[in-house]
Amino acid sequence: MSFSDLPAVAIDVRGACKTYPNGTRALEPVDLLLREGEFVTIIGPSGCGKSTLLRLIAGLAAPTQGDIVLSQSFSAPALAYVFQAPTLMPWATLQVNVRLPLDLAGVAREQADEKTRRALNQVRLQDFASSFPRELSGGMQMRASIARALVTGAQLLLMDEPFGALDEITRNRLDSEFAELSSRERLTVLFVTHSIYEAVFLSSRVLVMSSRPGTICGEISIDLPRPRPEAFRGTAEFAAYSAKLSEMLAGAMQEDAT
Amino acid sequence: MSDWKWTKIAAPLLVGIVFLVLWHVLVVVNDIPPYIVPGPLLVLHTLVQDWQTLVASLLVTLQVTASALLLAVILGTLLSVLFVQSRLLESALLPYAVVLQVTPLVAIAPLIIIWVNEPFEALVICATVASIFPVIANTTVGLRSVDTGLIDLFRLYKASRTQILWRLRIPSAAPFFFAGLRVATALALIGAVVAEFVAGTGGTRSGLAYQILQAGLQLKIPRLFAALFLITATGIVLFLIVSAFTRLALRHWHESELPHEP
Numbered sequence: 001m002s003f004s005d006l007p008a009v010a011i012d013v014r015g016a017c018k019t020y021p022n023g024t025r026a027l028e029p030v031d032l033l034l035r036e037g038e039f040v041t042i043i044g045p046s047g048c049g050k051s052t053l054l055r056l057i058a059g060l061a062a063p064t065q066g067d068i069v070l071s072q073s074f075s076a077p078a079l080a081y082v083f084q085a086p087t088l089m090p091w092a093t094l095q096v097n098v099r100l101p102l103d104l105a106g107v108a109r110e111q112a113d114e115k116t117r118r119a120l121n122q123v124r125l126q127d128f129a130s131s132f133p134r135e136l137s138g139g140m141q142m143r144a145s146i147a148r149a150l151v152t153g154a155q156l157l158l159m160d161e162p163f164g165a166l167d168e169i170t171r172n173r174l175d176s177e178f179a180e181l182s183s184r185e186r187l188t189v190l191f192v193t194h195s196i197y198e199a200v201f202l203s204s205r206v207l208v209m210s211s212r213p214g215t216i217c218g219e220i221s222i223d224l225p226r227p228r229p230e231a232f233r234g235t236a237e238f239a240a241y242s243a244k245l246s247e248m249l250a251g252a253m254q255e256d257a258t
Numbered sequence: 259m260s261d262w263k264w265t266k267i268a269a270p271l272l273v274g275i276v277f278l279v280l281w282h283v284l285v286v287v288n289d290i291p292p293y294i295v296p297g298p299l300l301v302l303h304t305l306v307q308d309w310q311t312l313v314a315s316l317l318v319t320l321q322v323t324a325s326a327l328l329l330a331v332i333l334g335t336l337l338s339v340l341f342v343q344s345r346l347l348e349s350a351l352l353p354y355a356v357v358l359q360v361t362p363l364v365a366i367a368p369l370i371i372i373w374v375n376e377p378f379e380a381l382v383i384c385a386t387v388a389s390i391f392p393v394i395a396n397t398t399v400g401l402r403s404v405d406t407g408l409i410d411l412f413r414l415y416k417a418s419r420t421q422i423l424w425r426l427r428i429p430s431a432a433p434f435f436f437a438g439l440r441v442a443t444a445l446a447l448i449g450a451v452v453a454e455f456v457a458g459t460g461g462t463r464s465g466l467a468y469q470i471l472q473a474g475l476q477l478k479i480p481r482l483f484a485a486l487f488l489i490t491a492t493g494i495v496l497f498l499i500v501s502a503f504t505r506l507a508l509r510h511w512h513e514s515e516l517p518h519e520p
Binding site: 055058059060079080081083084085087089090091092100101103104105132133134 | 405407408410411412413414415416417421425426429432510511512516
């Protein structure tokens with residue numbers, strides 16, 4: 001044990017892999033280390049096992065081999081998962097949807113309502129507490145989904161292409177809002193995306209995954225302070241990072257073809 | 259929009275009126291005797307004249323129908339919940355539910371009526387047998403048709419089986435349940451009438467089917483038509499009541515009950 005300036009380890013994945021009972025190899029052995037306060041993005045072609053990796057970390061599936069160690073401070077209520085779809089209960093209002101994790105944990109109603117109000121505030125949906133999901137736009141539904149993830153006071157967020165189904169304009173706006181929110185709340189985030197620009201804009205570190213074998217084949221750090229202003233998208237630095245990442249992805253696809 | 263709304267009401271009404279007029283004209287022109295086909299006016303007249311007897315019978319049939327429907331809903335829902343909790347129970351019991359469904363009610367009704375002493379109970383059992391299957395089938399599918407993302411979410415937050423059942427499976431199943439209820443309501447009424455037919459004139463409480471049988475035997479054909487009309491009207495009213503319940507339960511969220519532009 002040596003003292004170091006590095007923040008504590010949040011997630012430590014060692015050689016985790018997943019083979020489904022039908023023989024499909026969803027994920028080759030992967031190593032991954034995530035420290036507190038980091039915003040790490042995993043980018044890669046579809047079918048490379050990004051979602052599987054996230055599900056393993058969340059405990060929604062068990063690895064066939066390998067270990068996944070979550071820091072003690074990030075178990076259960078401190079960990080939240082944001083799915084690709086908003087995954088809201090269509091029969092319930094936003095208030096009830098966002099309060100769900102607290103209701104399931106048996107938190108007293110008054111306290112739960114207070115926390116729910118705060119979470120809805122964080123994503124600027126305080127005026128829509130009594131709306132039903134279908135009455136809201138796709139972007140608002142996704143923000144509600146983020147509010148639900150935050151309502152337990154979660155510090156570690158696993159996000160599986162949360163804005164992937166939205167149009168680019170909405171996505172850019174949500175990216176900015178979420179970058180702001182995650183810095184303010186000092187969240188540790190593991191974020192999966194298809195989008196190079198989203199990865200560069202948000203992350204402190206980007207991992208590139210290749211498919212077949214589904215494993216991490218490259219990594220770049222983006223050593224710029226976060227949250228980054230909207231204007232960052234127009235800078236030469238942004239373009240340079242995007243180009244580099246794009247090149248790495250092309251490399252990952254190449255390996256794929258051979 | 260409002261034009262269309264009116265058309266939706268006016269069109270079937272017009273068809274009904276044309277039918278009644280045609281019926282009346284055919285009976286009058288061909289001079290058909292009322293013991294073969296009574297005209298619509300005579301049927302209406304009989305309905306008013308025999309109102310007290312007919313309504314008393316209607317109440318009996320309604321009581322059988324309502325009791326059977328309630329029983330079918332309670333038993334059917336309970337069975338569905340059991341099926342969803344255990345695949346073993348489902349595979350063990352579902353075939354027998356199907357057997358019950360495919361066996362014609364007229365064939366087993368006599369047995370039930372022989373075995374059960376109290377006629378009212380026998381009729382209720384027959385009507386329940388007739389109407390329970392759609393409740394079981396639909397509710398079971400509904401309880402299983404849960405968004406996999408939401409299941410993951412509940413598992414992530416360590417929800418118990420009971421929490422998943424109450425907060426997720428039952429609301430997800432509601433649209434399916436109500437679709438089943440609609441079918442079951444019609445079947446319960448049909449089951450009640452069929453069972454009354456089979457039970458025949460026996461028993462002290464006499465439903466609408468009894469009135470039809472009696473009227474047929476006594477060649478009181480207008481009365482037979484009046485009773486038939488009451489059964490049909492009852493079916494329509496029950497259907498409307500169930501539809502209203504469905505709307506009330508689903509109007510906020512389910513596609514089937516959302517207002518939409520034509």
